[in-house]
Amino acid sequence: MRCIVFGAGAVGGLIAAALAPHFETALVARGAQRDAISQHGLRIVGLDGTLSTHRLETSAESGQMAPADIVFVTAKSHAVAAAADAIARSRKPNGMVIFVQNGVPWWYLLQLAPESLPPSHQALVRHFPGCAAGIAYFGGTVTAPGTVQHTGSGKLLLGAALGPADPRLALICKQLDAGPIPVEIAPDLPLALWNKLAVNAALNGIAALTKAPIADILAAPHLRSLLLGIVAEIAQLGASLGHAVDFDLQRQAALIGSNQKSSTLQDMEAGRPIEYDALFAWPQAIAERTDVPMPMLQLVAAMVLQRAKYG
Structure with a gap:
């Protein structure tokens, strides 16, 4: 084959x-x-x-x-x-x-x-x-x-x-x-998608703004709090669609690699386009359709977009 x-x-x-x-x-x-x-x-x-x-x-x-x-x-x-x-x-x-x-x-x-x-x-x-x-x-x-x-x-x-x-x-x-x-x-493929998205979008957004590897984000109390807030918003969005999102920050970080830079940060540093739509814009589009508020993701996404534009 x-x-x-x-x-x-x-x-x-x-x-x-x-x-x-x-x-x-x-x-x-x-x-x-x-x-x-x-x-x-x-x-x-x-x-x-x-x-x-x-x-x-x-x-x-x-x-x-x-x-x-x-x-x-x-x-x-x-x-x-x-x-x-x-x-x-x-x-x-x-x-x-x-x-x-x-x-x-x-x-x-x-x-x-x-x-x-x-x-x-x-x-x-x-x-x-x-x-x-x-x-x-x-x-x-x-x-x-x-x-x-x-x-x-x-x-x-x-x-x-x-x-x-x-x-x-x-x-x-x-x-x-x-x-x-x-x-x-x-x-349950959609559930697997939401389980990953909840942590992935949050980590990618914060890493793109701070340039920090995953381990440093998890170790900083204020960044961890922001991360958990975004994760909770995405989990609520998934729940509104019938998916009981189950996330474990430490476990997912270990699966990716705790000292790893996020893919969005790697793309920015290499001068490549970032996956803005898939990680930030399209989750917001689904949220608007389902009337689920996502203020923290919206704020971080807006800053990521400007960071990608101006460096």
């Missing part, structure tokens, strides 16, 4: 490395990341510090590759819409696409607040009326071109996003569960 991982950041790199021993695996990567992986292989620094190298077919364009049975889309949420046509071409006619993004993903917003889905995302709606999704609870960071460090020991949870569940999800879980990233079928 052939897999393509569309996006070679930390999450995509770790998933590609986990797939490679079990499936024919290719990677869509660009720039220095593509060049390094093509020349030296994908290098993974494990949780125990062990270095492994994975030789993968790598290209900047999925159209230059043979189509796949399974396509993991791990590109940043704001990049997925522009890549919709390329993602569709990368799968076989009966191929399965699994979207793994932070925050509120496009397929979930489509179900809850379709009027908030930007017109640019209509190609996703057209191409993928049925798709799967993953919620990544593990952490990683790209430490150099072609090198990814695994920083947190969390799981990858999979499930149906739009349409019925695909039996190939169970095959992926069976093959990968004994590997470095445990993979499971989520008994």
Whole structure:
């Protein structure tokens, strides 16, 4: 069975490395990341510090590759819409696409607040009326071109996003569960999404403003209080939709990596666009639709937007 991982950041790199021993695996990567992986292989620094190298077919364009049975889309949420046509071409006619993004993903917003889905995302709606999704609870960071460090020991949870569940999800879980990233079928994928979002949006927002790693945010009383306030707002929003959000700050921080910088902070420091819509704007759109107040998230999100604009 052939897999393509569309996006070679930390999450995509770790998933590609986990797939490679079990499936024919290719990677869509660009720039220095593509060049390094093509020349030296994908290098993974494990949780125990062990270095492994994975030789993968790598290209900047999925159209230059043979189509796949399974396509993991791990590109940043704001990049997925522009890549919709390329993602569709990368799968076989009966191929399965699994979207793994932070925050509120496009397929979930489509179900809850379709009027908030930007017109640019209509190609996703057209191409993928049925798709799967993953919620990544593990952490990683790209430490150099072609090198990814695994920083947190969390799981990858999979499930149906739009349409019925695909039996190939169970095959992926069976093959990968004994590997470095445990993979499971989520008994309730939307609940898993909200459990992660509650902590993820709060941590990303505060980290983007303070430039602090996760451990320092948790150790500072006032920042921790703000963090808990935002988490409570998002948990209330999830509860209004029927999801009993269950979060544990210390546990989730450990799964990501307590000394890890948040993904939003990493993007800002690298001069990349941030995942503002998925982490901040789209949760607020759902809150407006359900009349759930979120003053702390709104304030932090407004400051994050200005920080991203002015540096």
